[in-house]
Amino acid sequence: AQSVTQLDSHVSVSEGTPVLLRCNYSSSYSPSLFWYVQHPNKGLQLLLKYTSAATLVKGINGFEAEFKKSETSFHLTKPSAHMSDAAEYFCVVTLNYGGSQGNLIFGKGTKLSVKP
Amino acid sequence: EAQVTQNPRYLITVTGKKLTVTCSQNMNHEYMSWYRQDPGLGLRQIYYSMNVEVTDKGDVPEGYKVSRKEKRNFPLILESPSPNQTSLYFCAIQDRALSTDTQYFGPGTRLTVL
Numbered sequence: 001a002q003s004v005t006q007l008d009s010h011v012s013v014s015e016g017t018p019v020l021l022r023c024n025y026s027s028s029y030s031p032s033l034f035w036y037v038q039h040p041n042k043g044l045q046l047l048l049k050y051t052s053a054a055t056l057v058k059g060i061n062g063f064e065a066e067f068k069k070s071e072t073s074f075h076l077t078k079p080s081a082h083m084s085d086a087a088e089y090f091c092v093v094t095l096n097y098g099g100s101q102g103n104l105i106f107g108k109g110t111k112l113s114v115k116p
Numbered sequence: 117e118a119q120v121t122q123n124p125r126y127l128i129t130v131t132g133k134k135l136t137v138t139c140s141q142n143m144n145h146e147y148m149s150w151y152r153q154d155p156g157l158g159l160r161q162i163y164y165s166m167n168v169e170v171t172d173k174g175d176v177p178e179g180y181k182v183s184r185k186e187k188r189n190f191p192l193i194l195e196s197p198s199p200n201q202t203s204l205y206f207c208a209i210q211d212r213a214l215s216t217d218t219q220y221f222g223p224g225t226r227l228t229v230l
Contacts, residue, residue, distance in 0.1 A: 043222065044206065103164065104219060
């Protein structure tokens with residue numbers, strides 16, 4: 001069975017400092033992993049995805065994530081936070097094999113606050 | 117560009133009054149899905165459809181129905197809504213032919229059941 005755990009429900013950083021949003025997953029098969037962002041009163045936007053290619057994945061808006069199989073982690077990072085990064089972030093896992101049904105398993109979300 | 121349209125975007129209704137939330141796509145994708153989002157719980161899948169006339173339950177299907185009579189539309193039906201179905205609902209599509217595992221989400225429908 002697959003599952004995903006976002007280790008922090010809320011993270012607060014100052015503008016210009018690094019961002020780290022933590023995610024651990026559990027999957028019996030080779031997973032695909034995603035980070036989605038949801039700004040207040042907005043829909044979901046794909047930030048980046050890992051699908052068994054390079055383990056360091058670069059996404060939009062300066063975010064990146066590293067797939068670490070030995071640690072079953074897929075943490076999201078950004079070197080320097082911007083006020084516009086304040087949003088809720090979701091780590092997502094799905095199976096990655098030939099007959100994938102595409103069912104996504106969402107983490108419970110991490111709210112990122114950015115202080116001026 | 118993939119476009120997923122949901123209607124209505126906001127709805128306030130009363131317990132027991134049947135309602136339908138429509139979802140429509142412009143990409144001819146086979147896979148469509150419905151999720152609900154609740155604070156502290158992330159998104160949970162309600163139903164999904166692999167193709168026309170092929171639907172299956174997700175993690176939280178109780179109290180919901182769906183239909184897939186044509187490829188572009190995947191309505192979510194609440195036959196007798198209850199207050200615990202107050203939530204934010206998202207429709208999603210996926211291009212399974214490319215096996216990208218990436219889903220595109222609609223803008224969301226905020227439902228309040230009184």
